[in-house]
Structures are given as C-alpha cells and as structure tokens.
Amino acid sequence: MIKMTDQDIISRLKHIVKPYVQREIGMQDFNKQTDFLKDLEINSANLVDVVLDVEDEFGIEVDNDSMQGMLRVGDAVNIINNKKSIQ
Amino acid sequence: MIGNDLVSLERLDQKKAGNPRFLQKIFTPREQEIIQISENPDLQLWQFWSAKESAYKAHQRKFQLARKFNPLDFAVDPNNFTVKIGDSVYPVIVQKIKSFIYSKTVFTSIQKFQTFFSEGNKIPSEDIIELIGLTADFQIVKNHLGIPSLHQKSSSREYPISISHEGKFSSFLIPLINY
Numbered sequence: 001m002i003k004m005t006d007q008d009i010i011s012r013l014k015h016i017v018k019p020y021v022q023r024e025i026g027m028q029d030f031n032k033q034t035d036f037l038k039d040l041e042i043n044s045a046n047l048v049d050v051v052l053d054v055e056d057e058f059g060i061e062v063d064n065d066s067m068q069g070m071l072r073v074g075d076a077v078n079i080i081n082n083k084k085s086i087q
Numbered sequence: 088m089i090g091n092d093l094v095s096l097e098r099l100d101q102k103k104a105g106n107p108r109f110l111q112k113i114f115t116p117r118e119q120e121i122i123q124i125s126e127n128p129d130l131q132l133w134q135f136w137s138a139k140e141s142a143y144k145a146h147q148r149k150f151q152l153a154r155k156f157n158p159l160d161f162a163v164d165p166n167n168f169t170v171k172i173g174d175s176v177y178p179v180i181v182q183k184i185k186s187f188i189y190s191k192t193v194f195t196s197i198q199k200f201q202t203f204f205s206e207g208n209k210i211p212s213e214d215i216i217e218l219i220g221l222t223a224d225f226q227i228v229k230n231h232l233g234i235p236s237l238h239q240k241s242s243s244r245e246y247p248i249s250i251s252h253e254g255k256f257s258s259f260l261i262p263l264i265n266y
C-alpha cells in the first residue's frame with residue numbers, strides 16, 4: 001500500500017470537517033495546530049460526526065482513548081497514522 | 088461549580104438515535120438502552136448529551152482539567168438526575184425552553200443562579216456583560232485552560248460563568264452574588 005503523507009491526510013481531513021465548521025476563516029490556515037473547537041468553532045456535538053467520518057474515510061476505528069485527545073488536526077493525523085501502521 | 092449547555096431541537100432531525108456507531112461513541116450501554124425504549128429516542132438522546140456537557144463543564148472547572156473529549160466517561164443516572172464521573176456526582180437539571188434543550192449543573196445549594204439567553208453571532212464581551220446585568224467594572228476572562236470567569240476590575244475578584252453556544256444562540260449561567 002502506498003503510504004499517505006501527512007499532507008495527504010490533512011487535505012482529506014479539511015474536506016471532512018468542512019460541513020461542521022462555523023468559523024470559515026479558520027480554514028484558511030488549516031494545519032496540524034488547527035484546533036477543531038477553538039479555531040474552527042466546530043460544536044462539540046458535531047465532533048463525534050467528525051470522528052465517524054474519519055473512520056469511514058480512512059477505514060480505521062477510533063477507539064475511546066484516541067477520541068478523548070482528538071482536539072487538533074495534528075491529533076487526528078497521529079491517530080490515523082498509528083491506526084494505519086498496525087493494520 | 089457551574090456548567091450549562093444548549094442544544095437546538097433541530098438536532099433531533101438528524102435521527103442519531105438510529106445510528107448505533109454514533110450512540111456507542113457517546114453513551115454507556117445503559118444510556119443507550121434508555122434512549123431506545125424512550126417514547127422519543129432522539130429527544131432523550133440530546134437530553135442525555137446536554138446533561139453530560141453541562142456536567143463536563145462543572146467538572147473541568149472544579150478540578151481545573153485540560154480539555155478532553157470524553158462524553159462516555161460521564162454517566163447519566165436518569166433516576167435522580169445526576170451525572171457521575173469517577174467519584175464526582177453532579178446534579179443536573181434538563182429543561183425544554185422554546186426550541187432548545189437547556190441543561191445546567193449547579194453544584195451548591197446556597198447561591199442562587201440565573202441563566203441569560205442571547206441571539207446573534209459573535210456578541211462582544213461588553214454586550215454580554217450588559218446582557219447579564221453587570222457594569223463595565225466586569226469583563227469575561229478565560230484562563231489557560233479556556234475556562235471562563237467574570238473578572239471584577241475594581242476588586243480583582245473572579246466569579247464563575249458558564250457559556251454555551253448553539254448556532255447563533257448562546258446561554259450564560261452565572262451565580263447571583265452581591266457584587
């Protein structure tokens with residue numbers, strides 16, 4: 001399997017979160033430091049939707065421990081890389 | 088300790104009660120069971136969610152915790168309207184107000200509390216202060232964990248405030264003290 005670069009993952013994540021973003025300006029500089037709640041103002045009630053969409057998009061399962069720390073784009077990238085490496 | 092949370096009834100249209108993957112990420116097996124046998128599963132679901140959120144905010148403030156997305160750790164006991172996490176138990180009041188589910192956790196019996204609601208995007212801090220009936224002597228500050236407080240400039244005292252946003256609607260829960 002071709003290894004995804006972090007940049008690939010980030011651009012796919014950007015597409016996933018788009019429908020839930022309430023602060024559009026936060027999308028202009030979308031990087032590992034981007035905070036889902038603070039920078040993009042995604043409602044916490046929609047963070048679960050993001051997690052489920054990540055599972056579908058990358059074919060992984062985000063367990064509860066991983067989900068707890070999924071607050072920034074970089075956290076999601078790490079989770080995806082870790083899950084992919086053990087598949 | 089205080090926490091509050093606002094959920095629009097429009098969220099019921101998402102029919103999340105029929106999505107087992109969504110349920111399993113947020114709700115304990117017992118909560119899921121109660122949701123499923125409820126007369127209105129989607130209403131029950133968002134009431135539970137809102138209760139968990141308001142308890143989360145009170146818990147984070149009480150122990151000054153870093154942010155964490157762990158709704159499954161907050162277990163709702165529908166018999167006595169409490170939310171339990173670890174050794175902490177938070178009494179929660181869940182109400183239907185207009186087109187919202189509103190819940191609050193008020194962790195003391197001595198003080199009186201009041202909730203204020205507002206509509207509008209990006210309300211400036213000064214307008215919030217005015218809305219909740221305070222003077223310009225107060226401002227809303229957030230600590231390094233993002234927990235908000237009311238800061239009184241003249242006395243350098245701080246009072247808790249809990250803020251919740253849902254779309255362009257917001258709720259503010261504050262204790263009524265003699266400032």
